[in-house]
Amino acid sequence: MLRRPVRGWLFCVWFLLAALMGAGGARAELLEFEALDGWRDGGQAEALAAFLVTCDQLDAPSWRPVCKLAADVPKDDASARAFFELLFRPVIVGHPPALFTGYYEPELNGSPVRTSRYAWPLYARPPELKDGVVYHSRAAIEAGALRGRGLEIAWIDDPVEVFFLHIQGSGRIRMTDGSVIRLGYAGRNGHAYRSVGQEMVRRGMFSAHEVSAQTIAAFVRANPGIGAELLNHNPSYIFFRRIRGLSTEKGPIGAMGRSVTPMRSLAVDPAFVPLGAPVWIEKEGAAPLRRLMVAQDTGGAIKGAQRADIFYGFGDGAGQAAGAVKDSGRMVLLLPIDRAFAMADGN
Structure with missing residues (x-):
């Protein structure tokens, strides 16, 4: 039953392949797909589905025909793998080893009004906030710089959860009446992100291999005084909608305005990795990964060509998994053939 659509699809692919090869005649040092560790077991059908979520956002000439064909690829791993192999080429940008971390969508407990239990606010974006302009620091906002202006979206029962929601950039709030509201990123205060974990290492509280999201959360809860001061070491502050x-x-909604997919979406630095592009990752560590992902999000701490944040999903289980990730490895960008040759050639 699949032979006829596959044959027609392959004809279109080979036609486009010939056109792209003619357009990108420059020689370049590129990887072959055989050099990608675990490529044949990477579950490319799931990656193709994630790619299609944002493909219509890619309007450059080299992406448009690829995205048009992607919608007609049969939804099985072999066909998806053939699609990527025929129309893309692997390119390493930057210098491995990569640094992989994880993020997730937290679920917090919240209230529409402040109470003795629900005492820590999540703020909407102030109307006077301008992108790229430095605004009140985290410490100033925590001290009450925005208090009384009616910007509170919800009140949360744990300041540590609020802090980590800022790092994740989106979340689910389970309200006291049982309803759940979804929050997304609306802006930041213009201060550069500073790592609380690195500051704890600098102060000699922990060694580098001991620091994780769980370590930080446990320490701050056990030591609320110095813990609050440590959290304010990061002056960056996030506003929500x-x-x-x-x-x-x-x-949750990523940087491309669409929902990101658990274990298939990456947050990247768009200065080096085009948003919407497929990215093959080879993550080492306690839970190694070999899979095709899609660059669909960004993050204030995600800087550099070999730097990525893996979206693990939502809830406590995803949070536990994401918080333990701080691993090396390699990122390989998949680009349409003409663009891959141009990038590898330095154009």
């Missing part, structure tokens, strides 16, 4: 009409099975 309420997202309506997003079903519970969908991931």
